[in-house]
Amino acid sequence: MTGQAPSLVFRFTDTEVAKMEEVLRDLNAMPKHPVIQGLTDDFNASQDRSGDGKVLVQYNQVRNWFQNRRSVQSRKMMVPPVAEEHHPVAGSYSGNSSSDGGHVQFEAKSARNGAWYNVAAFMSHRFIETRDPEVLVRFTWLGPEEDEWVDVCKCVRVRSLQCVAVLPGDIIMCFKEGKEQARYFDAHVLQVQRRRHDVRGCRCRFLVCYDHDHSEEFVPLNKVCRRSVHQKAQKPHEMMDVNTDKVTGGGVPIPPDQGGPSDKPVAPLLDSPTSTGSNSVADVEAGGTEATRNGEGADEAHGDKIDVGA
DNA sequence: CTCGGTTGGATTATAGGCGT
DNA sequence: ACGCCTATAATCCAACCGAG
Numbered sequence A: 001m002t003g004q005a006p007s008l009v010f011r012f013t014d015t016e017v018a019k020m021e022e023v024l025r026d027l028n029a030m031p032k033h034p035v036i037q038g039l040t041d042d043f044n045a046s047q048d049r050s051g052d053g054k055v056l057v058q059y060n061q062v063r064n065w066f067q068n069r070r071s072v073q074s075r076k077m078m079v080p081p082v083a084e085e086h087h088p089v090a091g092s093y094s095g096n097s098s099s100d101g102g103h104v105q106f107e108a109k110s111a112r113n114g115a116w117y118n119v120a121a122f123m124s125h126r127f128i129e130t131r132d133p134e135v136l137v138r139f140t141w142l143g144p145e146e147d148e149w150v151d152v153c154k155c156v157r158v159r160s161l162q163c164v165a166v167l168p169g170d171i172i173m174c175f176k177e178g179k180e181q182a183r184y185f186d187a188h189v190l191q192v193q194r195r196r197h198d199v200r201g202c203r204c205r206f207l208v209c210y211d212h213d214h215s216e217e218f219v220p221l222n223k224v225c226r227r228s229v230h231q232k233a234q235k236p237h238e239m240m241d242v243n244t245d246k247v248t249g250g251g252v253p254i255p256p257d258q259g260g261p262s263d264k265p266v267a268p269l270l271d272s273p274t275s276t277g278s279n280s281v282a283d284v285e286a287g288g289t290e291a292t293r294n295g296e297g298a299d300e301a302h303g304d305k306i307d308v309g310a
Numbered sequence B: 001c002t003c004g005g006t007t008g009g010a011t012t013a014t015a016g017g018c019g020t
Numbered sequence C: 001a002c003g004c005c006t007a008t009a010a011t012c013c014a015a016c017c018g019a020g
Helices: A014-027 A032-047 A057-076 A236-249 A281-288 A290-294 A298-302
Strands: A092-094 A103-109 A117-128 A133-140 A148-152 A155-158 A169-177 A182-193 A205-212 A216-220 A225-226
Touching: A014 A032, A014 A057, A032 A281, A103 A148, A155 A182
Parallel strands: none
Antiparallel strands: A092 A103, A103 A117, A103 A155, A117 A133, A133 A148, A169 A182, A169 A225, A182 A205, A205 A216
């Protein structure tokens, strides 16, 4: 913690970082060979690097730095823009420190095609006497023109899981991307590789076995969906209270029956790994998801191709 | 060659136990 | 109650890899 010995890992000095940032700002693109080489030589010629026992900067290191920095920058730009005016609530919200990085994500069912899409933000809400409350949803990757009013109770649900709730033997739905299509399949968890979380969230990996073809694959948490076996099992938890706090700030109601497992470890992700008869893709499409609660066949849509920006 | 994503090591922050 | 120490979690950063 204190009085650290000379670091064994390579680190750019503040001066070097500042210089590279300047170059990046000017170019706003990946620098060409000569530029990177020039910077490398520059750094190595400086006092910080030229003394005895000082570590020289390699060309690759400078190049890597630009690659990483540009990657970080583009990721930041990807954060879905939300219109502050309407007190929107981010579809991915940071609650208290949950083990999946604190992000509770929602997905909503589009009335256009009945498919479930990730929610970027809740833009507004309204109450209709004879019906359930509705929220105006901004879908991820779609613009304002695609916003939709959806029924909070029937067409919005929590998407995220806590990694701690995923255990070997659990039956889940897993997002599988193929060349032609990307869809959710029934699968079960064979193995869990716990990893430390960081700013990017959960880094745990799950070895899953797809029920329909028995293929196995390591997947990250964000490709895993809980598969509700008994519809009623889920009830609002602390998470939803937290959501309410956050959400009511923007005045958006919370789906009353979308309680996720985020309160404490091993919340009921599933009733029981063996309690389902759903072992095929068809089953997923016909009843494997929570959506079936509403008995309106939304699940087919869910099971159907989900556009993933392709 | 670039981009997006992943990995692993290092550093920093925090919580908890223990002795005084 | 306080300070010290240790373990763990959280975060940062460089390196690497595969796809296109």
